[in-house]
Amino acid sequence: MAVVPFPHQEKRKELRAAVAALCAKFDLEYWDACDREHRFPEEFFRAFADAGYLSVLIPEEFGGGGGEMIDQVAVLEELAASGGGLNACSSVHIPMLCIPTLLAFGSREQCAEILPKVGAGELFVTFGVTEPDAGTDTTRITTKATPTDGGWLVNGTKVWNSGAMRGDKILLLARTSEHASGERKGNGLTLFLADLKADTVDIKEIPKIGRNAVASCEVFFRDHKVTPDQVVGEVGQGFYHLLHSLNGERLLISAEAIGLGRWAVEAATRYANERVVFGRPIGQNQSVQHPLAASYLKLLAAAEVVYSAVDQYQEKGGGAIGTLANAAKYLSSEAGFGACDDAMQSFGGYAYAREYHIGRHWTEARLQRIAPVNNQMVLNYVAERSLGLPRSY
Numbered sequence: 001m002a003v004v005p006f007p008h009q010e011k012r013k014e015l016r017a018a019v020a021a022l023c024a025k026f027d028l029e030y031w032d033a034c035d036r037e038h039r040f041p042e043e044f045f046r047a048f049a050d051a052g053y054l055s056v057l058i059p060e061e062f063g064g065g066g067g068e069m070i071d072q073v074a075v076l077e078e079l080a081a082s083g084g085g086l087n088a089c090s091s092v093h094i095p096m097l098c099i100p101t102l103l104a105f106g107s108r109e110q111c112a113e114i115l116p117k118v119g120a121g122e123l124f125v126t127f128g129v130t131e132p133d134a135g136t137d138t139t140r141i142t143t144k145a146t147p148t149d150g151g152w153l154v155n156g157t158k159v160w161n162s163g164a165m166r167g168d169k170i171l172l173l174a175r176t177s178e179h180a181s182g183e184r185k186g187n188g189l190t191l192f193l194a195d196l197k198a199d200t201v202d203i204k205e206i207p208k209i210g211r212n213a214v215a216s217c218e219v220f221f222r223d224h225k226v227t228p229d230q231v232v233g234e235v236g237q238g239f240y241h242l243l244h245s246l247n248g249e250r251l252l253i254s255a256e257a258i259g260l261g262r263w264a265v266e267a268a269t270r271y272a273n274e275r276v277v278f279g280r281p282i283g284q285n286q287s288v289q290h291p292l293a294a295s296y297l298k299l300l301a302a303a304e305v306v307y308s309a310v311d312q313y314q315e316k317g318g319g320a321i322g323t324l325a326n327a328a329k330y331l332s333s334e335a336g337f338g339a340c341d342d343a344m345q346s347f348g349g350y351a352y353a354r355e356y357h358i359g360r361h362w363t364e365a366r367l368q369r370i371a372p373v374n375n376q377m378v379l380n381y382v383a384e385r386s387l388g389l390p391r392s393y
């Protein structure tokens with residue numbers, strides 16, 4: 001008997017089936033090879049874009065599908081659940097991140113020029129916020145954009161910029177003015193849609209332990225020119241523009257975590273039924289059954305929260321669902337990693353054989369507790385906003 005699907009998998013059932021059919025063309029060996037060879041999954045990326053799944057959230061007037069958040073999360077969940085995991089999801093999720101920010105704060109000209117190309121997979125925009133010395137404390141970034149004739153010159157270093165080696169442009173957060181004392185800490189930061197392919201930009205891959213189909217990089221800017229038409233939104237307000245889009249991103253990440261967990265529970269259950277030791281399937285032991293059953297329940301509960309957050313997002317908008325979006329991100333990433341970790345135990349020594357693919361999923365699910373926001377920052381938010389405890393940072 002196959003693992004019984006969760007109730008939320010009834011939502012957008014036909015779309016899910018279509019995504020699964022596309023994903024079936026890219027099997028586990030394909031993803032393992034991309035990961036091992038640090039190779040961007042170009043063939044998959046093209047097929048995904050051609051099927052219209054990159055442009056779900058782009059309005060029809062800008063060449064997109066004009067879909068809703070529930071469509072996009074269903075697509076990403078099925079992608080993760082197919083065995084593509086985060087290698088697959090990140091390759092398509094990264095260029096999607098600029099969409100809500102551009103729609104909310106970009107000019108009409110920027111939307112008309114950029115969004116159709118992003119949706120068609122012709123323009124790859126990365127997300128350039130994190131810096132070595134600022135880490136989670138984004139308002140302390142030091143990359144500076146200094147006024148010059150007809151624009152600014154950017155100097156500084158971004159770190160962990162995923163997709164930079166494949167990227168055409170970067171949604172870059174840089175300081176354009178110091179914030180005066182008494183002002184909000186996020187003032188003075190500006191978002192630019194800057195070019196990545198230039199002599200004034202150097203990119204260096206960071207060797208990492210997983211999700212290697214999409215390289216994450218250090219990006220060095222040396223007197224890199226940006227012009228007023230590359231500013232997204234208001235000069236000095238870029239930090240707040242980004243915050244506006246983060247709750248939507250949390251939902252995408254959450255759906256991916258549920259998909260990763262689903263794949264792990266299914267793979268481990270199949271293995272536990274097949275693997276015979278002591279003359280019986282290992283899945284007959286409660287020590288194997290119980291963690292998998294508990295993982296299934298934790299994923300079920302997390303998915304209910306994720307999809308209720310998606311409903312609220314559609315009804316009230318991203319700005320109104322801070323607690324629910326954070327709850328979805330926390331619960332799904334913990335449940336997704338827990339499921340992968342319990343699956344590792346079920347596979348025994350074979351968990352370490354690449355042939356079984358569970359180790360790859362395990363490192364990817366672990367990443368989701370750290371990035372794009374660590375779960376400690378999520379708990380800080382809930383402690384402050386839901387419990388009324390003093391702000392701790």
Ligand SMILES: Cc1cc2nc3c(=O)[nH]c(=O)nc-3n(C[C@H](O)[C@H](O)[C@H](O)COP(=O)(O)OP(=O)(O)OC[C@H]3O[C@@H](n4cnc5c(N)ncnc54)[C@H](O)[C@@H]3O)c2cc1C
Pocket residue numbers: 126127128129130134135136137159160161162163208211216367370371372373374376377380392393
């Ligand atoms: C594979 C990968 C891809 C990434 N891709 C991108 C990308 O494309 N673009 C981008 O801009 N960034 C990207 N990031 C960066 C990611 O968003 C950051 O790593 C993350 O936000 C944490 O920053 P940090 O690593 O400097 O951790 P730090 O800020 O050094 O924090 C380390 C740990 O300390 C704890 N901590 C820190 N501050 C607090 C606090 N106030 N309260 C409680 N605990 C705290 C947390 O447990 C945290 O995990 C990526 C990271 C990885 C690993």
